[in-house]
Amino acid sequence: MQEPVAPTLTPAQGRTLALLRRADEPVVFAPEFVAQLLSEATQAVAELSTRLGGETLWVSKSFLAKVHGCEVLHLAPDDFEWRPATAAGFVAHKAIELAINWRGEPAPAEVVDEAMARLADQADGRGAFVAGLSQADWAELRSRAVDRCTKFLQDFPPLPLSAHPVLEAAAKWRPAGTIEMGSKVDLVVGKPFGRESRLLIVDFKSGYRSFHHRDDLRFYALVQTLRQGVPPRKLVTYYLDYAESEVEDVTEGNLRSALMRALDGIERHIELTVEGRPPQKRPGVACRWCPLQSECEEGRNFLHGDNPEVVADLDT
Secondary structure, eight states: OOOOOOOOOOHHHHHHHHHHSOOSSOOBOOHHHHHHHHHHHHHHHHHHHHHTTTOOEEEOHHHHHHHTSOHHHHHSOOOOOOOHHHHHHHHHHHHHHHHHTOSSOOOHHHHHHHHHHHHHTSSSHHHHHHHTOOHHHHHHHHHHHHHHHHHHHHHSOOOOGGGOOEEEEEEEEOOSSSEEEEEEEEEEEOOOBTTBOOOEEEEEEOSOOOTHHHHHHHHHHHHHHHHHSSOOSEEEEEETTTTEEEEEEOOHHHHHHHHHHHHHHHHHHHHHHTSOOOOOOOOSGGGGGOTTGGGOHHHHHHHTTTOOOOOOBTTO
């Protein structure tokens, strides 16, 4: 039988693959550390649950980003509506999912068209949005999604099915109480092997780098660790526009940091919604699209300064 021919990588693909490869020495976290992290998280979440007074709380990366940002915006009603610019992420994700499992060589436009057709059939908000697009909005959304899918297929290293790649990989952790943590990761690569850390978590982004991208990935790693008992090995933010990656090894320190940030965010939410603490305004990048901008002097002053670079996430 003829051996399969290894794909010829572009310099961009080779550069990224070199960052993602496993080291020769296996990464294994001490079982005592994982057990202690789980114990601390379980106990803290149980105590926080009692302060919620029976309310159920879903803790996600977006929840934590909001509560650690402007608390006034965190409490404001969510009036988010999909637009072609913001919907391009989930369409591209669906197209990439199809492309990874496609028979033969996938053409970006072909898999995007198939992704949009499948999404339009879904009985949810995303499906209703895609199905109700005008011709112009459909064309704009398609163009944006094709751009992102093309960049992934041309610049990210090919993913063999033997690497167990999973797009939109959901993970949840629910201890006793009324609080549940969950994540949906853009891409998870690898398969379990005892206590060895082999999983690679990848978040795709378009636009500029942002400090909160690393916080998002550390939260993903925390949920995966609490759920499975084995931490991932690396966290990767892949910037499609630049064909570049920021890579961080998972460590005991950043897992503890993620847990403290999550617990602090839950406590802030309880203080604001149950215990009546007045919210604090915290001007930042989110002021750019905040629905409260017209009535917020602090936010307008921030925007009129030298500050913000708007960050466009693939998954928003």
